[in-house]
Amino acid sequence: MRATTALLRGAILLTGVAAALALAAVAPIPAAEPEAGSGDAAFGPPSDGCLTCHAGIEPMHDKVEITCVGCHGGDGSAKEKLKAHVTADSPGPFTTSANPQFSWATINQLPPEFVRFMNPGDLRIADLTCGQAKCHATEVNHVRKSAMANNTMPHNAVFYNNGSIDSKIPIYGETFTMDGSPAKVVADPPPTPAMLARGALKMLLPHPEFFVTKVRDPFRPFERGNNAAGDRGPGTDGHIAAVFLNVLKTRLNDPTLWLLGGNQIGGDFRQSGCTACHVVYANDADPVNSGDIAKYGHSGLSFTADKSIPKNEPGHPIVHRLTSSIPSSQCLTCHHHQGNGALGNYQGMIWWDRETDAEPVMKAGGYLYQPEQASLASHNGEFKQTQFQDQHGHSWTYQNVYLRNRRGLLLDGSGAVIPDEDPQKWQRAVHLKDIHLEKGMQCIDCHTHQDMHGDGNIYAQMTDAIEIKCEDCHGTVRERATLITSGPPGGNDLRNARTPFGKPQFQVRGGKVYQNSRMSKDVKWEVPQIADSVDPSSPSYNPKSARAKTMQVGGAWGKEIAADTKLAHDPGKLECFACHSAWNTNCYGCHLPIETNVRTAENHYTNKDSRAYAPYNQQGIKYDSFLLGVGTTDKGNKITPMRSASAVVVSAKDRNRNTFIHQQPTVSTPGFSGYGVTPNPPHTVRLKETKRCTDCHLSAANDNNAVISTLLGIGSNGAAFIGDYAFIAENGKGVRGVRVAHGDEPQPVIGSHYDSVLNPDSFREFVANGRRLDTSYAHHAPRVRSVQARGEYLYSAEGKDGLRIYDIAAIDNKSVAQRIVLNPNSRLGQDTTLKTENATWVHLPSVLPMNLDRKSAPANQEQRPHPLFRYALVTDATEGLILADVNTFTDGDPANNYVRRAVTFNPGRKLDGAMMVKTAGNIAYVVSAKTGLHAVDLSDPLKPKIAWSSRPAHLHSAKAIAIQFRYLFVLEASGVKVYDITNPIEPQLVPEGFIPVKDARGIVIFRTWAIIAAGAQGIALVDVENPEKPGPPTFFDASGVMDDATAVTVGSTYASTFAYVGDGKNGLRVVRLIEPPDTPGHLGFSPVPTPALIATLPTRGTVVAVSEGQPRDRSVDESGNQIAVGNRLGSRPFNRHEMDSILFSNGQLLKVDDNAP
């Protein structure tokens, strides 16, 4: 009809000018919006009285008008406030019309009619309001059972990763009855077997109020009355695992929809229930994140015409209106959480790492932000290393993520490095928000009605309810988009979806797919089709896309599109976003220090106070690395991006403020480390800045060994955790724990720049004292040669004293005189030593504690841990290789605290003179000064066999090794030699891989750098990005003082990396390698280190070894043996076969080139 309209308008224009003018002159101004509650057509009891005060209030419910009382209840005829309103005798914090701050479970104590009055969308009473039979009953019913309401996934993951419950299928979730009582939710009808297999639950129970639980975590438990913290008592009093106390107190991504938001600061403002999403608040002043409502700021203020609402009181919606135009900033009031939601990625942000730009941030406001402070984003001009987001949900701060090269230097859109001094650098930099957001799409533009409300099933995981998939809108290489959702709960037709502006959400016109915005009126865009990008005749043809998507196993591509199963990137086996992600977040460190002596409210059910509280302290938020793994069963176990979520360490203080758990990693129910890895869609799709071939396959230039090692979950020492004590072997004296970082959060490394920012006074004193560390605790062990800390124990190789295992739990505050003791306190007896002839080295196949005795139910869909992880590997110069069963130190059984020798292996005395052993998966590499290097196959640990030995001519006086994925570095008389161990039982000496460092004594490979302890020369830094062609060594000896460097390891703390150098007779040296603000590109994968000596502990003995840190980026070993628990059903790191499918093609090493034609 448009042409007709135009015709007649034209006619009007041209023929009846005068008349048209007359018409125009009287054309009515659009009528003022009627007030809510007025009008004959409104549903509900008359509410004229309400308008006495609330004059001007907007109608909440546009299309179908409902009176005030129709939603809120109360007396609409009364003209006095107290008669009209519903009141409560004890309204708790609900004393004004604004959402109160931190109301948490207080809402459960309110009468339902008051809850309804305060928020008709609250899920407790929503079936009387929004969810009436002929209105939104389905939605309300579904939402009450959805993960957004019961939040079951994070809570159960916490329990499971602590080993505190047996089932990976969630048991507990948060639901309430109308009067606020905890409720059980039952699926009726119960899920079918097929539904069960993909994550549907039969029921969820409310969290019981635990007083006593079976304690499965390896820590000294909290005990009833807390009178025996420190004892590992066998069956003493009842205990409670700390996690049960804390999970309802520490904020994961909660509160979720049963409760109000925190309503304290921009990023936290929201109501509960339906209105949590459908009534928007001023949370974020960034128009990208908030769309049209960004102009209302981030202070939760009201802009209603309702005269009775104060305009200067935070906690009010912007206006009194329901909407389906929900900006991502509203979603982020819950989904900002790095550890669980991790959807801030979409906005190109992660939690602040707490160190980058620390100085100006501390000046501007600090780590936890308060509402009275201006947003950190308003200070962005003051920051040199990063930029910040406007919102501060949960009082946290969020830094932007920018495109950087592997050295960490900022790049512009063309890939050129932006000079650090460029005043326009942030304008030139590429902010890696998701391309969909950049084009104007908010969360609701992808995620469907069903995605948001659930489909009525109770699900184990958030993603189980997600029906949308990339291909539903973008099609496949062969077919254009079907616009039918294809996720497990899908099958819905997207063309039925409509925007709040009455447009169909999707339209097909002339073969093109268009999408109308749900956020902004009259905004639409074309949805690119994959089929076009691979079609050379299409103007949208993209050869890179065609190459990637049509590449067949074998290398042919482009001409014809082969069957999916023949495609190298078979969409049936690989998620789209495995490649289409610019970056992903990793939580390589999270410290939860529980304090018993703090009474805090339980936030979810009762609001009752109880003892113990642990805040979050992220220590390793990074976006420098990208991991892949196997996704969940419900999504077909496809190859998918994974992230560390999270490497949690726990500390605990008892009622006397004695630390009795000290920075301990957890052990999960199936026995894997509790350093969980989670499959996640990163939500960081970019057009250009996406994954290239060499990000996931070996490069032709051979410059990505560390990248691929990280990608596969094997790790590259990029996130090792030393903690506040480093452990050293001080030959001639003993084993020693040295305090190298501060003990209270935040925990900067002593002497670091971050330390100077946080503790300026003590830092000045420290510098004045010559940067000498002053706290360390030792245990007599004069023959110590090697130490390795794991969990609460320190494993030590001590010559003829053999293997000795010390209790280092609570070293900082042990309640006994001796901080390191040889015998843990068990009344049932113990012996933690193992006599050997001449122990030279101890190595643990997993530095992360694991428990090999745990059994996991088949329903948990877990692999079995490889038995190798049960053992400590000890080299003995006389006996060869010894395997000692040390599972007792994680099994929690008080009755078996004895170390047993499982295997002694020295066939033909080939391992005589063994100096060191390290494993790469099932292969142990033993180095002997006498006989060279040997590969010992430990696939069956009890039946070792020598698979390979080096040629005698190749190695002379070999003494130490380091391994990174495909390469092994051997220290011998002439320097460092490099072996290619792609085939681990046939190492090949790399001719050009020689590093000429004399007197090399110790080595560690950190990302693309080899750090070599080089005796009198200090340490040598060598670029081993291509291990076959190492760069020249750069020596650092701290102006000559570091002249006996013997051992070295690295540790990452916040955004920095430090080398811990055993400087022989000089003691322990802490050398800064990467640290803001001095290291350019410190946020990158592998910046160029800028070494500086920051702290020293002088010792009397000779420091010959430094314990490795916990490798927080290592979820699997080189043989594909799982180390870290997968956080979702069926998800796990790759096994070796799967790794090989990425590394090999037709039996040959697959090497790729990003720019190949």
Added chain:
Amino acid sequence: MRTARGAAALIALLLFAVSPAPAGKIVGPNDCLQCHDHQAQAAALQKHPHWRSLDVFEGKKAKEFLGKLNIKDPYSEFCTGCHATVVDGSPDFGVSCESCHGGASEFLKPHQKKGSYEQAISLGMLRTKDLAVRAKNCAGCHVVTDKRILSAGHPNGSAFDIVEGSKKVQHWQESATPDQMKTAWAAAVADRGGIVVAQAMPAAASPAPPPPAAAPSKSAPATTSAPHSATPQPAAAAPVPLPAAPAGGAAKPPESRPAEPAPSEPKQATSPAAAASVSLPPDDVWTADMTALDSVASLQARLILVLNKLIAESGGARVDPGPPEPASATAASAEARLIDLQRRVLALQRKLLAPPGK
């Protein structure tokens, strides 16, 4: 009259036969589904070919078919009159709620109250309970009489079975028997002039652009197209297929269908009679009292006035308004002339609005 709404109504009046019941503007299915989404109607609707009636434009046959008709954009009024729900000039949805129930702008809110049915009818809701009304409405699109598009291969409706068709879309309690439905359908088909059999395609389709507007009902003058005699219908002296929705988004034509391209159709002889009783309006059409003007003849007269004004502006010769419509003129011939006039107005208007030099 001098309100925006009045202007819209005036424009509606100008082009199309008018119903005394106020013509509702199409609001689109989104507004209806604010409530009805939660009921069986939506589920039924969204699975029905009606809802997908735009899909044929993207189908394989569409290109060939449109080529035969020389139509470049199937989303123009030529096709969307039947195939779409046109909201604010945009054919966003397939056949949807208001295609059968009438444009809802006037009755959307009032009909939400219980017992408001008659009020809603008076505000433009179609009385779909009335079998004759319903059948006529269906026939408006399901019986295709345009020989040109039939020649291009468009189904003519002979295959349509009202009983089975109703079942597919049924979201109501059906009280009529199949026989009653068939009888009503037969009457509706007869009213549309019967099922027309496709002819061979006329040689070389003219390069003329597609007709600018959906055609009005064939049973154009209100007085001659009272609803089915068997159906007492207080508010519906209206021609049962509601008037088409033209400018300003006035009522959508449930039965509006592609116009017969005027230039290729021979003009019918005209003789005065039917319009004889209609007095021509004053010279300035825009100030006339429009409520009295309800015949094709008077619309023609107005268009001639508009046309002459346009011609005067462009410096051309005046158009002879010709004799008034004869009483014996068929609805088809009157309609053809009307369309011809519309086309000429459009062409002139385009010419006048074109930038100089083109």
